[in-house]
Amino acid sequence: xxxxxxxxxxxxxxxxxxxxxxxxxxxxxxxxxxxxxxxxxxxxxxxxxxxxxxxxxxxxxxxxxxxxxxxxxxxxxxxxxxxxxxxxxxxxxxxxxxxxxxxxxxxxxxxxxxxxxxxxxxxxxxxxxxxxxxxxxxxxxxxxxxxxxxxxxxxxxxxxxxxxxxxxxxxxxxxxxxxxxxxxxxxxxxxxxxxxxxxxxxxxxxxxxxxxxxxxxxxxxxxxxxxxxxxxxxxxxxxxxxxxxxxxxxxxxxxxxxxxxxxxxxxxxxxxxxxxxxxxxxxxxxxxxxxxxxxxxxxxxxxxxxxxxxxxxxxxxxxxxxxxxxxxxxxxxxxxxxxxxxxxxxxxxxxxxxxxxxxxxxxxxxxxxxxxxxxxxxxxxxxxxxxxxxxxxxxxxxxxxxxxxxxxxxxxxxxxxxxxxxxxxxxxxxxxxxxxxxxxxxxxxxxxxxxxxxxxxxxxxxxxxxxxxxxxxxxxxxx
Ligand code: PFF
Numbered sequence: 001x002x003x004x005x006x007x008x009x010x011x012x013x014x015x016x017x018x019x020x021x022x023x024x025x026x027x028x029x030x031x032x033x034x035x036x037x038x039x040x041x042x043x044x045x046x047x048x049x050x051x052x053x054x055x056x057x058x059x060x061x062x063x064x065x066x067x068x069x070x071x072x073x074x075x076x077x078x079x080x081x082x083x084x085x086x087x088x089x090x091x092x093x094x095x096x097x098x099x100x101x102x103x104x105x106x107x108x109x110x111x112x113x114x115x116x117x118x119x120x121x122x123x124x125x126x127x128x129x130x131x132x133x134x135x136x137x138x139x140x141x142x143x144x145x146x147x148x149x150x151x152x153x154x155x156x157x158x159x160x161x162x163x164x165x166x167x168x169x170x171x172x173x174x175x176x177x178x179x180x181x182x183x184x185x186x187x188x189x190x191x192x193x194x195x196x197x198x199x200x201x202x203x204x205x206x207x208x209x210x211x212x213x214x215x216x217x218x219x220x221x222x223x224x225x226x227x228x229x230x231x232x233x234x235x236x237x238x239x240x241x242x243x244x245x246x247x248x249x250x251x252x253x254x255x256x257x258x259x260x261x262x263x264x265x266x267x268x269x270x271x272x273x274x275x276x277x278x279x280x281x282x283x284x285x286x287x288x289x290x291x292x293x294x295x296x297x298x299x300x301x302x303x304x305x306x307x308x309x310x311x312x313x314x315x316x317x318x319x320x321x322x323x324x325x326x327x328x329x330x331x332x333x334x335x336x337x338x339x340x341x342x343x344x345x346x347x348x349x350x351x352x353x354x355x356x357x358x359x360x361x362x363x364x365x366x367x368x369x370x371x372x373x374x375x376x377x378x379x380x381x382x383x384x385x386x387x388x389x390x391x392x393x394x395x396x397x398x399x400x401x402x403x404x405x406x407x408x409x410x411x412x413x414x415x416x417x418x419x420x421x422x423x424x425x426x427x428x429x430x431x432x433x434x435x436x437x438x439x440x441x442x443x444x445x446x447x448x449x450x451x452x453x454x455x456x457x458x459x460x461x462x463x464x465x466x467x468x469x470x471x472x473x474x475x476x477x478x479x
Contacts, residue, residue, distance in 0.1 A: 005167060006245050012172055013244040014253050019175050020236050021261040023322030024110055025229040027315050028290045030265040031272045035283040037221055038213025039205050045219060049226040050258050053439055056431035057232050057398045058254040060405035063417045065241025071332035072096050072235030083408045086475045092400045096235035097330050099393040102385050104326040105356035111319035112151025113291060114312040116141050121308035126299045134299060138291045142364040152357050159323040160350040163331055164343045167243060171324060178321045185314040190271045196301045197274030206269055220447025224391040229261055231325060233397035239329035250418055395444050399437045406432035408476055438465050
């Protein structure tokens with residue numbers, strides 16, 4: 001790879017990866033999942049997952065990206081050849097591309113809602129409005145497929161333009177504007193929450209826990225959320241890692257990214273819940289937390305329209321810095337493989353995701369109650385796509401990435417990338433070889449209800465691990 005495909009500035013990798021990680025997952029999904037899954041108990045499990053599973057896999061992904069120096073699909077193709085492993089590992093790249101497409105399709109629709117709410121908040125229409133009429137703004141939006149399509153289109157175009165302009169003029173330049181903006185707005189919202197909200201109540205809600213409140217589903221949800229929030233398992237971080245200068249430390253970057261991502265989620269949670277409590281609202285509103293409960297709170301509190309509008313710009317910016325990382329891995333592949341121009345490649349990816357997004361748009365109106373998805377999976381198209389991508393493809397992608405990095409790459413290679421401290425190396429290796437795969441598989445098998453009970457999923461996860469290690473000559477040597 002020529003030098004032109006390496007980030008120009010030191011620290012751009014961290015900026016880009018944090019941009020990818022911080023998004024709707026932190027501002028929208030994390031707070032409502034806390035509300036649905038027992039407050040602090042959810043945060044505890046979440047934090048443990050980030051520490052023991054998230055960070056090691058984040059490092060593994062960056063490592064593979066930087067040693068491959070290509071788009072995830074081609075990097076995996078080359079690594080399987082150069083390491084003489086089974087070609088089956090290439091599924092990592094393909095599954096990742098599919099997950100990116102699926103996530104981008106609904107991500108763009110939901111990010112689009114923030115455009116609507118930003119406009120409505122700034123118009124001052126909601127100031128002093130009652131809960132029913134604010135609820136009607138949200139349901140009115142969801143009931144209107146054309147309006148949803150309009151916002152979905154605006155968001156997709158904005159993302160495509162940034163990626164289309166290229167690694168330096170588009171991504172790097174865009175991120176250097178978006179990210180500082182994001183942090184300034186986040187701090188303003190937090191300050192607003194501290195001044196006008198019930199920050200103490202929010203903190204005790206977030207940081208006190210009863211483990212009994214955490215269900216089996218809660219564990220799966222926390223894991224799915226950790227993968228989603230850290231942008232793991234689909235190659236986004238791998239694609240950015242491919243542009244990372246060789247001298248930058250992967251382990252330090254991974255820890256910084258995880259801390260920043262979790263920190264933003266917690267700050268967002270604090271700010272949102274302190275306003276929600278101040279307005280005497282419920283915490284367990286589900287996905288409507290940000291689009292109904294929070295606007296109700298803004299309607300009640302001084303300068304609500306102004307800060308409400310600001311909050312939704314924050315959501316838009318955070319979502320934009322994430323969606324570009326969903327386009328990049330697939331677009332980079334299309335450029336490398338088919339020699340398309342960058343604009344053509346980005347256009348193709350964005351267009352297919354835009355089309356798929358129609359399924360999500362319809363999930364909130366014409367297909368809200370019944371559709372083929374309800375008949376097949378018992379949930380709407382949006383919920384099915386989200387479940388398939390976040391709870392199945394990302395964790396499975398993560399397990400495969402961990403196993404590949406842990407077993408297929410050589411010690412010298414890994415130490416060249418990660419540094420030579422033997423203790424850190426061993427810790428990382430134990431995580432990606434055993435801890436992360438078994439933990440993810442266990443929760444995954446339990447959570448999707450493949451078998452029932454507590455013991456069987458563990459036996460299956462351990463059985464997989466044993467047969468993987470026992471049969472590794474099959475997977476690691478392609479003779
Ligand atoms: N991490 C993003 C968020 O929390 O909103 C979502 C995301 C972006 C997931 C990029 C996966 C990805 F590759």
